[in-house]
Amino acid sequence: MTMYNLTTDQRxxxxxxxxxxxxxxxxxxxxxxxxxxxxxxxxGNWEEWRNAGETIRKHVIANLDFYLHQLIEQMEKRGVHVHxxxxxxxxxxxxxxxxxxxxxxxxxxxxxxxxxxxxxxxALEEDGxxxxxxxxxxxxxxxxxxxxxxIIVPAMHKTRQQVADLFEPIAGHALSSDTPTLTRFVxxxxxxxxxxxxxxxxxxxxxxANTGSIVMVTNEGNGRMVSTLPxxxxxxMGMERIVPSFRELDIMLNLLAxxxxxxxxxxxxxILTPPKKSADSDxxxxxxxxxxxxxxxxxxxxxxxxxxxxxxxxxxxFNVCPVYRQLGGHAYGSVYSGPIGSVITPLLEKDWKKWGHxxxxxxxxxxxxxxxxxxxxxxxxxxxxxxxxTQSGHTxxxxxxxFKAYRYLFTREKTLRRALRLGAHLQWPFVRNxxxxxxxxxxxxxxxxxxxxxxxxxxxxxxxxxxxNKR
Amino acid sequence: MTNTNEFINHLASKLGRPTPIxxxxxxxxxxxxxxxxNTEERASIFLQNWQALGGKGAIVKSDNDMLQCxxxxxxxxxxxxxxxxxxALIAWxxxxxxxxxxFSTLNWPLTxxxxxxxxxxxxxxxxxxxxxxxxxxxxxxALSGTIVMNSDPLRGRAVSLLPPRHLAFIETTxxxxxxxxxxxEISALGTPPAAIEMISGPSRTSxxxxxxxxGVHGPIEVYVVVTDN
Ligand code: SF4
Numbered sequence: 170m171t172m173y174n175l176t177t178d179q180r181x182x183x184x185x186x187x188x189x190x191x192x193x194x195x196x197x198x199x200x201x202x203x204x205x206x207x208x209x210x211x212x213g214n215w216e217e218w219r220n221a222g223e224t225i226r227k228h229v230i231a232n233l234d235f236y237l238h239q240l241i242e243q244m245e246k247r248g249v250h251v252h253x254x255x256x257x258x259x260x261x262x263x264x265x266x267x268x269x270x271x272x273x274x275x276x277x278x279x280x281x282x283x284x285x286x287x288x289x290x291x292a293l294e295e296d297g298x299x300x301x302x303x304x305x306x307x308x309x310x311x312x313x314x315x316x317x318x319x320i321i322v323p324a325m326h327k328t329r330q331q332v333a334d335l336f337e338p339i340a341g342h343a344l345s346s347d348t349p350t351l352t353r354f355v356x357x358x359x360x361x362x363x364x365x366x367x368x369x370x371x372x373x374x375x376x377x378a379n380t381g382s383i384v385m386v387t388n389e390g391n392g393r394m395v396s397t398l399p400x401x402x403x404x405x406m407g408m409e410r411i412v413p414s415f416r417e418l419d420i421m422l423n424l425l426a427x428x429x430x431x432x433x434x435x436x437x438x439x440i441l442t443p444p445k446k447s448a449d450s451d452x453x454x455x456x457x458x459x460x461x462x463x464x465x466x467x468x469x470x471x472x473x474x475x476x477x478x479x480x481x482x483x484x485x486x487f488n489v490c491p492v493y494r495q496l497g498g499h500a501y502g503s504v505y506s507g508p509i510g511s512v513i514t515p516l517l518e519k520d521w522k523k524w525g526h527x528x529x530x531x532x533x534x535x536x537x538x539x540x541x542x543x544x545x546x547x548x549x550x551x552x553x554x555x556x557x558x559t560q561s562g563h564t565x566x567x568x569x570x571x572f573k574a575y576r577y578l579f580t581r582e583k584t585l586r587r588a589l590r591l592g593a594h595l596q597w598p599f600v601r602n603x604x605x606x607x608x609x610x611x612x613x614x615x616x617x618x619x620x621x622x623x624x625x626x627x628x629x630x631x632x633x634x635x636x637x638n639k640r
Numbered sequence: 641m642t643n644t645n646e647f648i649n650h651l652a653s654k655l656g657r658p659t660p661i662x663x664x665x666x667x668x669x670x671x672x673x674x675x676x677x678n679t680e681e682r683a684s685i686f687l688q689n690w691q692a693l694g695g696k697g698a699i700v701k702s703d704n705d706m707l708q709c710x711x712x713x714x715x716x717x718x719x720x721x722x723x724x725x726x727x728a729l730i731a732w733x734x735x736x737x738x739x740x741x742x743f744s745t746l747n748w749p750l751t752x753x754x755x756x757x758x759x760x761x762x763x764x765x766x767x768x769x770x771x772x773x774x775x776x777x778x779x780x781x782a783l784s785g786t787i788v789m790n791s792d793p794l795r796g797r798a799v800s801l802l803p804p805r806h807l808a809f810i811e812t813t814x815x816x817x818x819x820x821x822x823x824x825e826i827s828a829l830g831t832p833p834a835a836i837e838m839i840s841g842p843s844r845t846s847x848x849x850x851x852x853x854x855g856v857h858g859p860i861e862v863y864v865v866v867t868d869n
Contacts, residue, residue, distance in 0.1 A: 193849070193850075196849075196850055197850050200850050213672075214672050217671050217672065221670070221671050224668075225669070228664070228667045231655070232660065232664045234648045234652045234655060234659040235660045237647075237648060238644070238659065239663075241644055251644075255647075303857070304847070305845045305847040305848070306845075306847035309847065309848075322846065322847055323847075324847055325847075325850065327848070327849075328849065329848050329851075332848055348848050348851040349853060351853075352853040352855070352856050356855065356856055359857060363764075363857075364764050364765060364768060380827075380831065380832055382832060388843070388844050388845060389843050389844070389845045389856045389857045389858065390843040390856070390857040390858025390859075391856075393797075393801050393837065393858065394801065394857055394858075396835075397797045397798055397801060397835070398764055398798070413663075413666060414666070414827070415823040415826065415827045416669070416820075416823070416824070416827070417666075417667070417669070418823060419819050419820040419823050420669060420671065423819065432784075432840070433783060433784035433840070434784040434786055434819065434838060434840050435840070436839065436840050436841055436842070436843060436844055436858070437837070437840075438786075438838040438840075439835060439836070440835070440836040440838075441834065442831065442832040442833065442835070442836075443834060445791075445834045445835075446793065446833075449791055449793050450754045450760070450795075450797075450798075451760070451791070451796050451797040451798050452791065452797060452834050452835060462647070466650055466651055466654050469651060469654045470653075470654030470656075
């Protein structure tokens, strides 16, 4: 996947040069954001719902061990196979084994961010049991070989013509690029797969601890297909995705549907309490639940960042983020993009070298925090992450030197005065209209794309001293 | 694979305390919930919201109303369907009696999903080739225009999923104000059924250029008859 081989700067340049992408991102985020406003305003007391959402999430995370245990007990009591995965590799291994054991040829998937996080599709492809993505957007990017560009509308960066071009080789004939034609094509194409499916893999929006239920929301109905027709089902869940009971589920489902797409409820909200009863005609006989840690337990133990686990993956923070709105998701380079992606990716992946740029993909305007239905202080977490990164010694050499010089000068008054006087002289070749517009490295890193105010010919300290003298 | 106790103890150590033995006291939740004053109002708001989502709906008060309603929606279509496919109408084993008698009066024979074949794949295929899937509905939600169906051995989950059209029957008295009431009522039943399906309108997607498109995987047309005795 080419996207993954580019540097951060290259990805950003690519995004900035792609007019369709930028327009599409703005269109998608505007639409989703406005829908959310409508759906949250109509409740008339959104802040109270947010309060409730925040309280519930905090309570669950503070008692995650208890609720997870309860969930596992409930599930196992009924014969669900529960698998606990410490790492993405463990999770992939578990799914691979199940697929192999059943000698499954037709593996179907509905949307699951965990499957993206563990790069499941790639592994299954290697085994010759590729999982077909059944969500329309996911299907499009699967054929294109790209990661999702938005957590709710993963293929929003593709034009309908590009989609038609991707579908044509599969259709074996030309397709017109109007949406109804494309949708109909997918309906027919996917139908056969659904009817033949051996194993269904799904994500999980919420797991209800006291009943041992899995809640899934979709609008297309693919989630229902994948959880109704195949004989075997595997559900992938991040270990924090829990609610204590149906009582709290009401709040969370309202917040999720309204924040994600502005719906009162998604078209299909399915609560599964698996496996099927023996006399039931439909539904999986064999059910596997894979619960993933992947450093979530580290986040749990880290008081500074624990609130990051409260996320319900609604995407509302993406839609209001000025950085995301300019760049779209691919520039981030990570599976999870947007403000929450910038927070959790470095924490989950624990690799500052690769993901150290993410906390800086933010203007710190706070729009994300304001938009978050469970009140995660996202911009605050981004600042703290910058601090973590600096403490761990991963800032670039130049930046470290500059801040050393800064500390040196600002703790020595005389030297500072001398340096300012010197600067006032040396700057002249680079000053245009009272701004510094060029200069030697490392200054040029800044002036390449911006200007700096010039050093005042008469420093403020001097002006102050003169005023004092005059009095 | 990790052992459960080890996994849970690890979390407890991260939380800096032993795992609680008792269920933690539930958090207090106080959100003002949407409420309507009576059954009639709930039925009418439910219908409005269902229609706003793109579904068709009507309230019927008598056997005759029911016949009129079905005729108006489907006209002679079933007769045409039956020519190609005698199993064009696929239904749950039991429907409300007002619906059963309407179908027999209209002479539109129903294929019962669970009895249509012993082999699940055959059943799926029959349902996928049917023109209309017919079910009842246990509960409804006025605020969101949602029908709620609990799975059970006499009811195929595929009936409301695979055919291109879905028709559901619901009694006015089963329509609740909001999701909270529905979840509360289901909790009270004890262990939930294997699947609770909440359906709000037809299958939809906006995945291509944010352009709304109906019927990508699930039913394209959805109908609800609200029966008021
Ligand atoms: S951080 Fe908040 S706004 Fe962003 S996806 Fe998570 S829950 Fe939604």
